[in-house]
């Protein structure tokens with residue numbers, strides 16, 4: 033029997049036959065005699081790459097050689113095996129098809145006498161699967177004359193896959209990712225969380241090819257996600273030309289490795305994605321130092337896993353942050369590096385606080401817009417600043433000296449700054465990095481906390497923002513709560529929100545709604561001014577009149593003397 037099985041390796045069938053009739057017959061005969069499934073892994077040219085023997089009901093496929101042509105190609109191997117009782121393709125067969133990205137999987141279904149009766153063939157479905165299965169099962173065909181020209185069939189299958197990849201927007205320089213969430217949240221919450229992950233990914237410059245939510249109570253410890261869903265992901269990656277998987281949940285190092293191994297895709301989690309965004313955004317030296325420290329601290333516990341988890345983690349998105357040369361440095365050197373960076377950071381912080389106390393002596397008031405990501409901060413900034421320049425059609429360049437031509441009393445200006453959005457569940461290391469990015473907030477005189485009140489989760493968002501502000505020691509700063517997007521908030525919801533909180537409602541896309549906010553700001557800013565430096569109200573009005581071709585903020589501020597010096601005796 034052994035000899036006869038070995039002889040199979042020397043067999044060959046024509047490339048156009050999925051399995052030649054005589055090979056099918058011999059497989060069935062061997063199966064009948066051994067009482068086990070017998071299978072062949074056939075290459076595209078019809079040669080036998082592997083002979084496999086299973087038990088009566090199934091067959092185990094060991095690790096296959098790495099795929100030819102990379103992860104977006106089919107493996108170039110088809111698996112043909114016997115089904116002793118003539119049973120249809122099993123779930124395991126279909127999983128093998130998907131997980132191994134086989135050209136196809138075929139069952140030679142035997143009759144009661146051990147003959148090769150017919151052939152059932154399944155292949156990966158090349159188009160967008162949506163809710164349908166990731167595979168397609170062809171109509172059963174007789175073994176004696178299988179009506180399938182295999183080489184032509186596989187060619188058109190690969191062309192179809194290529195087409196479905198090309199149907200997606202071109203994004204050559206970018207990473208293309210599938211976003212995955214495994215959660216026990218209810219449907220709406222899970223969708224909201226996923227939407228946030230999509231926005232995070234996009235702001236990191238990643239093209240989101242697809243999203244996938246699996247709602248389950250208990251997660252699979254090995255892959256986090258269930259095996260069936262993982263199969264779907266593999267097929268979607270193949271269909272979409274994806275190279276990156278991003279999980280909404282934190283992954284432990286061995287999960288990263290297990291998922292990477294089985295999908296052959298790079299795998300990162302939300303925390304690493306956020307770190308990466310910070311790495312992109314950090315401008316100041318302090319920011320860069322803190323982001324690198326956070327990245328290294330994130331990496332450190334993940335070094336325990338042998339193999340190249342390190343390079344994978346580092347390989348997150350592009351190759352940013354601490355460069356590739358550091359891929360090889362070991363745990364010891366990372367710790368040394370963290371210590372070194374922390375010393376540098378201390379020095380920079382000292383210098384900064386000296387610089388700041390100097391700056392504080394001659395500075396214009398700063399209004400800093402903070403808020404949850406996507407609350408509309410940038411929109412508010414644009415609307416406010418656009419209004420300021422009016423007919424001049426020039427954006428309010430925050431620090432542009434020519435804006436003085438607007439003739440504020442005593443050449444005063446107000447600086448409005450936008451900030452990176454806040455997000456929920458920020459780990460401590462990230463918050464440190466965050467605090468560097470938000471360093472300027474310490475210089476702000478007033479915080480405008482912008483809330484998207486149309487979001488059903490707006491109160492959770494407010495809470496997240498307040499938590500961050502507190503941890504940054506900013507919770508005592510004068511602030512104005514702004515409920516944005518009132519245009520798309522149902523009136524009763526808005527009314528209830530306004531009863532509950534002391535807030536100003538606006539719609540940042542509609543300039544005409546900003547007046548109440550501007551009035552509030554006006555009053556707040558006034559409190560910054562030392563009484564002895566304030567100009568008499570009548571004088572102010574006169575100075576203001578007729579000179580300003582400007583929007584409401586400008587008028588409001590213009591109607592108030594904002595003095596460059598000494599106005600910071602704050603409440």
Ligand SMILES: Nc1nc2c(ncn2[C@@H]2O[C@H](COP(=O)(O)OP(=O)(O)OP(=O)(O)O)[C@@H](O)[C@H]2O)c(=O)[nH]1
Nearest residue numbers: 405406407408409410411452453517520539540541
């Ligand atoms: N309907 C409506 N949409 C708004 C309003 N304000 C902002 N948006 C939209 O909300 C989205 C997010 O606005 P952004 O200004 O980018 O939000 P952000 O807070 O700066 O977001 P991050 O910079 O990502 O933190 C954009 O699509 C805006 O057009 C509003 O008052 N009404």
Ligand SMILES: [Mg+2]
Nearest residue numbers: 409410450451
């Ligand atoms: Mg913004």
